[in-house]
Structure formats: structure tokens, C-alpha cells
Amino acid sequence: MPLPRQVFIAVIGAGGVGKCFLSQLHHLASNLSRSPAGPTYLSLILLSTSGKSIHHADYKSLNNWESELASSTTPPLPLPQLADYLVKAPGKVVLVDNTSNQDVADSYPMFLKKGLSIVTPNKKAFSGSYQLWNDIFAAAANGQGSGGYIYHESSVGAGLPVISTLKELVETGDEVRKIEGVFSGTMSFLFNSFQPVNGGGGKFSAEVKTAKDKGFTEPDPRDDLNGLDVARKLTILARLAGLKVESPTSFPVQSLIPKELESCSSGDEFLQRLPEFDGQMDELKSAAEKEGKVVRFVGSVDVPKGEVKVGLEKFDKSHPIAALKGSDNIIAFYTKRYGDNPLIIQGAGAGGEVTAMGVTGDLVKVLKLLQ
């Protein structure tokens, strides 16, 4: 394979996903350096966290990033300076944004125009304003521009092949009619536990607490329960399907935070008061049960109608959405070619390793294109 001989990698973010990515990068770099089709060398030339940054003026590879980062006292470079540093690298550069930072996302058009490629799970770049979406793809080489490439598989469903599949359906001329699924590992776990298909399940507030204790929620569970994370993912899918969705708040999103608890000053106060509302959730549960159904928190895009929505819906117990397990995601594409039985993708949609895998997979795609 005529891969480039050397490609420079810059990584922003070394949290849960970032650390897994760095480990996968190490594995990939080792494989590519021994490729029978001729070696490719990946050099990590910058690593930046929220508080620190490491890089060398001579673009020397950060082979011992862990110890270098630990001993570094350099604050992160401002984004324009970071771009200047990368643009002057003696070769092609891929910027890996493993943050969920809006400022970094807002700089994508600038990075891309300068010829830097980007791979990222950062939802904010693709689910914020429609203007930012347009600016990104106007600049990108895999959009309408002549700049760097950009890929973001892990912005929906982590490493599951959701975005690549939707893009292929569209590019090959299929007619996407509806996209429906469970797009949040947290919501999946909560409702699979709250109302399992075979009966049982605990109080809703207790399941939220269990999910938090297992590390399945954000530090403040309200950040999952408000539905915004799912709304961001639906915004991305709807835009890829051709809808001009202005923002993740421009369509109906059901929040599971009771109105009365919106003013809670902390996540702890919220969790403490949540049991007051278990009665309401139990009513929803028994109403569904009476119809032989279960309640699930889903998102859907109706393409011909131009409708996007996020919230609770009832599903027959035999429906694949009802039968989901653990904290899995499920995404069903209803299209003209696939007819009544949708194309379904299912599996873990959150977690460091699988999210990083989507990023690493995107990096492999970009490396193939950067010939």
C-alpha cells in the first residue's frame, strides 16, 4: 500500500478516551512500521491536556509521553499557536481531538483550511450550530473544500459503524426514511433495568443511583437525563441524512428531570429528591405493561417529514429496541432498499476502548487518503 512514509500525530485530550487512544496509537504505529507494503512511521509530536502540553520545537517524537507529560509545566498552547506549530511540521499532520471542548470544535474550520486533518469523537463540532457544520465541511477535503480530511465515527455510537453506514447509504443513492434507536448507554442501562422485558425492575430513582455507582452516568446524572446527549447524536444523524437541523435544541427533546427538580443546586440534591417522582415513572411503566409493551428512551429521525425527536416511547416486547441488553446502543436504518426489516447495528456505544477504536479507525482511513 503506498502509504506515506511519515505522518505526524497531535493529540488533544488524555482522559478516558484519550488514554485508550494513545494505547491504540502505539499498537497501530508499531504495526505500520512493520508493514510488508513498506513502513509508515507515525510520530506523536504534540500531546495536550486541559492543564499541560508537551511538544518539541524540532518535532521530535514524544516516545515517552507519560513521563514527559508528568514532568511538564508548560500550559496548553493557545489554539492559533497550536495550529502554527502543526502547520510547520515537516509532513502531513492529523490532529486527534479526544475532548468534548467547544472551543477546540469551533477551531476545526481554521485547522482544516490550513491542511490539517482531524479525527475526533467530539460531538460538539457536529451538533452545535448549523453554521459550524457548514464551515467544517466547506473546508474539509471530504466535504467541499481542499483542506484536511475530517472523520468523526465515534461522535455517535462510539466505535459502532453508524456514521460510515449512514454515509454509504446516502452516497450510494439509497433513500433513508427513518433512523431510530437507543443512542445513550446510560439511558439503555436505566430502562433495561427499570423495565426488563421479562418483568421486574426497580424504582427509577434507584436505577439512576445504581447507574451512577457503576460509572454509567456523567458525574452529575442530570447531564444524561436531560436528553441533550441523545439530541446531539440525533442532530448529527439528521444532518447526514440531509436535514438542516439548526441545533440540538431546535426539535422536541424530552427531559427526564422533573420540572420541580430543575432548580436543584447539585447532583446530590437532585438524586436525593428524585424518589419523590418514582410514582410518575411507575405509572408510565404500568401503562406500557398493560399494552404488553415496555418504555424506552429513544431518538428518531423521520427524513421525509423532516422530524427529529428524542424521548420516551413504548415498544412491543419482541421489538429489537425492547430486547436490548446492558448499556448497549441499537440503531435501525429504515431505507427504501432495506424495506420493512431495517439495517440494524447494535453493541456497546460508550466506553473508552470502543470510543477510541472509532477514532483509531478514522485515523486509519485518513492515513490511506494521505498518500
Next chain:
Amino acid sequence: MPLPRQVFIAVIGAGGVGKCFLSQLHHLASNLSRSPAGPTYLSLILLSTSGKSIHHADYKSLNNWESELASSTTPPLPLPQLADYLVKAPGKVVLVDNTSNQDVADSYPMFLKKGLSIVTPNKKAFSGSYQLWNDIFAAAANGQGSGGYIYHESSVGAGLPVISTLKELVETGDEVRKIEGVFSGTMSFLFNSFQPVNGGGGKFSAEVKTAKDKGFTEPDPRDDLNGLDVARKLTILARLAGLKVESPTSFPVQSLIPKELESCSSGDEFLQRLPEFDGQMDELKSAAEKEGKVVRFVGSVDVPKGEVKVGLEKFDKSHPIAALKGSDNIIAFYTKRYGDNPLIIQGAGAGGEVTAMGVTGDLVKVLKLLQ
């Protein structure tokens, strides 16, 4: 996107898949010629069927291939001559093999070495001898060679993203432990009808007849029931997962053709005598039923053990394989990263439009690489 300005397309095969592909190619060519990133022109310069062939010495585009083919009396070019014609085209060439022809498959290494790229659903190229597999990827630019690119998504599960997903799991360093699923639309339909999860179902021979009448089987249903089609798909997946599988007959494959009927001289005689064996199938069904399970025809690859097998197995009624509908395929990847809950891909795994979609999707990938 810096796509090439003009790419030449040669198509072999204009049957069910071939016709759908030509229609999708028309749509794609029209879109690419109007791309905001700068137009790309796709020119169909050769179309060949089992009996006829059309092409012009000056590489003029076959804009009216239907009428030209209808009026053509030219027999197909011998493959070496076909290669000569394509190699002299004034630009990059992608050969689309929509046949299931072994001779065409055997010529892939020769085509690739000459710099021609190939996209195809032809299973025979990837599931025949291990030598052919090696020769193909030794020559291909996305293997170890410097020739053309080759992609074959539709050789397993039609347009479902099965091969691309498995490749990404491997390339990003995941550890694939087991691949399991229903890989034949015909077998899926037969067993979903023979033993639905909710009870009922007809005699096996009657379901075979129904499937044939609905066009869900090969003209001679024995070509589905012998398990070879599934064995070919498992061979491809096992090889991609790193196993050196010598051929699709080098591992256990259960044939559903009763020994006594192997000597039937025709498919009709076979169908006529098949009811004699309904008793055996009913026994399997009730044995499964007693365990609360259903019988399904599946294939699996156990990567650490190096074992591949194809045949009947029993599944809990709540298992995703048991709950499959219609003639859908389902493929589950059990990996280190995905843990106990596999990454699952499900949907139509046969049919002209969805098979052609995988081919068109591969063509889009090659076009991006042929910069």
C-alpha cells in the same frame, strides 16, 4: 475533495446484481459530475455478459448501454485481451465484477498487477484456494502490493457493513474471539418459517418449496442446502480474522441434503422426494423445543481455537439469532473490547439492490483512494 477528474469503469455481469449496480452507477456518476468539490466523470467503457460484450476502441463512454448491448453481436473478450484493453485506457480504471465466475476471480492477481482496481461481490475470489487469496492481496495496493485496489464488501452479507467492520476491528488492534451468525438469506427464511420463536411453522420440505417459489433459493435449492454458500462466507471472515483456512471444504460443513438424495438427478426430483425426510427435521425441532430453544443454520469462527464450522445449532428463544425475521442475516462479533455483548449487524443479506449497494460503496472508497 481532490477526486480524479475522470475514472473509467468496466463492468462484467449484467444479471440481477449487475443491473442494479448499473442503475446505482448512473446515479453516482450524475452526483459526482455535479460535486461542489469539483466534478468527477465516471465513464462506462466496457460491459460484458456471459454471451456478449460492448466496448469502443476509442474508450467512448457507453451512455446507452442497454440498446448497445441488445444490438451487440460481439462475444465477450477473453480475459487477457480485456485486461489489455483496460490497461491502455487514458486514465485510472475500476473493474466491477458482478459475476460469481471462477475464471474471472482467478484473473484478479493479473488485473491488480496491471494497476486495475477491482470491486466485486464475487465470493469465489476470496473463498477458493488460500493461494488465490494470497496472490490477490500480494498484488493489491490495499494488501502488500503496488497494483490496483480491491474491495469486496458484498461477498458477505451483501451491503451490510460486515467486512469493513471486521477489518476495522483487526486494524485497530481489537482481539476478535468469535464470529457467529446467520449468513444465508435462504437459510434464514427457511428456519424462521420452519420454527418461529412463537411456535407453529410448517414441514421443512414445504418451507423449501415456498422459499423456491418466492425466489429465495438458487434455481436448484440444493445449491443453498448443501451449506457451501455459507461455508464460503465463513472462509472469507475467518481469513480476515487471521486464520489460514485452506478452502471452504477444509472444515466441518453440515449439508441439509439427505445422503439418500445426493444422487437425485435434478432439483425437481430432489424436491419431490424431500418430504420423506420431514420426520428427521421434525425430531430436531421438537428436541430443541423441549429445551425451550429453536433450530437455526449458522456459521461460526472461533479465532483462538482456529475452528470454523457451519451447520444446525440450537438457540434460546431470546437470542438475537433466534429472533431474526424474514430472510435477514445477522452477524455477531465477539471481541475483547466489546466483551460479553457482541457488536451485531443485522438486515437483508441478499437481493440485487443491497448487494449492488455494497459494490457501489466499495467503488466510492476506491474513487477516494485513486487521487
